[in-house]
Structures are given as structure tokens and as C-alpha cells.
Amino acid sequence: MQAPILNQIDELLSRIKNLPPAPQILPPLLKALGEDDTNLDRIADMVSFDPALTAKLLTTCNSAFFARRVKIESVAGALQQLGLQTVYRIVASSTGALLFKPSSDSANSFANEWWRHSVMTAFAAQFVAEDMQVQTGAMFTAGLLQDIGRVVLLEEYKEDYVTLLTEDGLTESQLAGRESVAFGVNHSEIGGRLLEKWRFSPMMVLSVIARNDPLKAPDGNIRRMAACLHLGNSLAKSIEAGNDEVTVPVSVQILNRSAVDIVRYTDLIRENMNFVEALCRLR
Numbered sequence: 001m002q003a004p005i006l007n008q009i010d011e012l013l014s015r016i017k018n019l020p021p022a023p024q025i026l027p028p029l030l031k032a033l034g035e036d037d038t039n040l041d042r043i044a045d046m047v048s049f050d051p052a053l054t055a056k057l058l059t060t061c062n063s064a065f066f067a068r069r070v071k072i073e074s075v076a077g078a079l080q081q082l083g084l085q086t087v088y089r090i091v092a093s094s095t096g097a098l099l100f101k102p103s104s105d106s107a108n109s110f111a112n113e114w115w116r117h118s119v120m121t122a123f124a125a126q127f128v129a130e131d132m133q134v135q136t137g138a139m140f141t142a143g144l145l146q147d148i149g150r151v152v153l154l155e156e157y158k159e160d161y162v163t164l165l166t167e168d169g170l171t172e173s174q175l176a177g178r179e180s181v182a183f184g185v186n187h188s189e190i191g192g193r194l195l196e197k198w199r200f201s202p203m204m205v206l207s208v209i210a211r212n213d214p215l216k217a218p219d220g221n222i223r224r225m226a227a228c229l230h231l232g233n234s235l236a237k238s239i240e241a242g243n244d245e246v247t248v249p250v251s252v253q254i255l256n257r258s259a260v261d262i263v264r265y266t267d268l269i270r271e272n273m274n275f276v277e278a279l280c281r282l283r
Contacts, residue, residue, distance in 0.1 A: 125232030149190030
């Protein structure tokens with residue numbers, strides 16, 4: 001992003017009294033996940049250091065969704081019985097859910113909608129990333145946190161932003177354009193800046209900023225990550241709308257996906273809807 005936009009975002013963030021808390025555990029967890037020889041003991045220690053997070057993880061692991069006959073009583077036990085990917089999804093979602101907590105009760109309906117969409121997008125983006133040989137943990141996290149800029153705009157501009165949100169028929173790109181006109185910045189730019197301040201990787205930051213228009217991202221892995229998010233958003237929206245129409249020619253072209261792939265991703269999301277619902281309840 002250009003310096004004037006960065007300065008404007010930083011000025012905006014400095015005015016927010018209830019800024020979403022930094023998800024401090026996620027950047028080092030993602031780094032550990034990306035290592036060739038992932039150390040599960042180290043990951044267990046990192047999660048166990050936070051008692052509240054550990055409690056949420058174990059409560060979810062022992063919930064009716066998993067229907068475990070033997071109770072899981074430790075992070076190490078969760079990793080052993082459910083696997084690293086499942087545990088990471090729960091940890092990331094437990095942490096991310098704390099960010100979608102607006103200060104006013106009137107904003108809760110928007111936050112609930114954004115969080116549910118973010119969880120579904122996270123699953124979709126991860127399924128696409130698995131085919132693209134892009135780091136799946138990073139894509140799941142990017143999907144979860146992509147809309148955090150909306151929370152910031154709602155905190156600062158309140159009814160003015162609600163008026164914008166309730167306009168009929170706006171696509172994601174159109175909404176971002178309206179935000180830029182009304183407030184000088186859009187929610188993806190704000191989200192990217194927050195991720196940068198929270199020490200997520202530059203690739204993840206840039207993919208969130210460009211998720212509405214992946215062609216604006218630098219060519220290579222960053223563009224593929226932005227396209228994974230773009231396609232993930234569209235897949236989630238099609239399921240939320242109750243149809244199978246996914247129109248994302250830019251992402252499909254960048255990722256070289258076929259109609260068969262789109263159907264497969266949609267089926268995978270639907271197969272995981274119970275897990276999606278379990279993670280949505282973490283908020």
C-alpha cells in the first residue's frame with residue numbers, strides 16, 4: 001500500500017478505543033506449522049501456556065461434534081487423537097472469534113454474519129490451497145481474519161457504515177469501492193494493515209489486501225493466495241445463498257480450476273458444515 005493510505009489507516013486505528021486484540025499465538029504457531037519437521041510437543045506447550053485458550057480447545061474437542069468415547073484432557077492428547085490440522089483450526093478459530101466482538105450490542109448481528117462467513121471462507125480457501133500447494137494453515141487463518149477491517153470501520157463510523165452495509169446488491173468489490181469513497185480506505189486494506197502490525201507474513205498480508213482483485217497482487221505465490229481467498233469467498237457466498245452458482249472467472253483462471261473442481265470444493269465445504277457450525281459457536 002502507498003504511504004498516504006498507510007498513514008490514514010494508522011491514524012484511524014489510533015482513534016479506535018476498542019481495537020481488536022492482537023492474536024499473539026497465531027503467527028508463531030503458523031511458523032511452527034510451516035517447518036519441515038513440526039514439533040508437536042512445542043505446539044502443545046505454546047497452546048497450553050494460555051489457560052483460557054486451552055479450556056476452549058478442550059471444551060470443543062470434548063463436545064458432541066467429535067463424540068469422543070474417551071475424554072481429551074490435554075493439548076497433547078488433542079493433538080494425538082484429533083491431529084494437528086484439526087487442533088489448529090480450533091485454536092485459530094478460538095483466537096479469531098475474540099476479534100469479532102464489537103463494543104455495541106447493536107453491531108452483534110453484523111459481527112455474527114461476518115464471523116460465520118469468515119469460518120466458511122477459511123475452510124473453502126484451505127481446500128483450494130491444498131490443490132495449489134499453498135500453505136494451508138496460512139490460508140485458513142487469512143480466511144478467518146479477512147473481514148476484521150469491517151469491525152474497525154463499524155467501531156469508528158457506526159451508523160454511517162451500517163447505512164453502507166445495508167445497500168442492496170453490492171458485490172465485495174463494489175462495497176470496497178464505496179468504503180474507499182466514503183472513508184478513504186476499505187476494509188481489506190485495514191485488515192491487511194492489522195495483520196502486518198500483528199506480525200503475520202507479508203505474503204498473507206498482501207493476499208488479504210488483494211482478495212477482492214487478485215490481479216492487483218504481485219504475480220506468483222501471493223497472487224495464488226489472493227485467488228484462493230477470492231475463490232473461497234465466492235464458494236462460501238454461494239452456499240450461504242443456497243445455490244451452486246460460483247462466478248469467479250479471475251480466480252478460476254489464475255488457479256487453473258475447472259467446473260469439476262468447483263463442485264468438489266462445494267461438496268467438501270458441505271461435508272464439513274457440522275465442524276463449521278461448531279467453530280461458529282466459539283464466538
